Amino acid sequence: MHNILTSLRHNKNLYLVTISFFLLGFINIHLALIGFLCMILPFVLLMNTGKKTYCQGYCPRASFYSKIGKFKKTNQKTPNFFIKGDMKKFILVYFVFNLFIMIAATTRVYSGAMPPMLMARFMLFFPFPGNLPQLVEFGGIAPWITHLSYRIFSMMMTTTMIGILLGFLYKPRTWCTVCPINTLSDAYLTITKKRK
């Protein structure tokens, strides 16, 4: 296990995990549930190592931004309000709101109060054009799981697209300055340092 983790750390092909995630959503949307790993793993590693280990060496999304950033000739400086201003808080609030809506709607689908929403959306409200192809069917899956899968796919797609846009406007990994995982990890480290 240790050897696998060591070989993955700073692996230059980690960006392929990001691309594979979205391709898997085209094969069958339920595979998008893998996206939860991107939310859980950073905190598991943070609590075990006391460092932002995931961000520093394992994040496929950061690798993806770095990869596409290589196609740019110049990099604009990341604005200060991303690094020290309110943008982190704004994105964190959006992330928490998104999670809340996702859980509330999935609970309503589970209880039969609403049908599953079988489409990907940008920023909660704007449907992506066209349907995901769904090349392989999985039978017998509860509608609330399908709904949740579309929602996690939408959230990952939305944040990835915003990250790509920021990467083209500024430095390739500008998303990392406002990423909720980073903001929450910093808060955790600040709190744990104060307790020592």
Ligand code: SF4
């Ligand atoms: S800040 Fe977010 S996108 Fe950047 S490396 Fe950490 S988890 Fe990945």
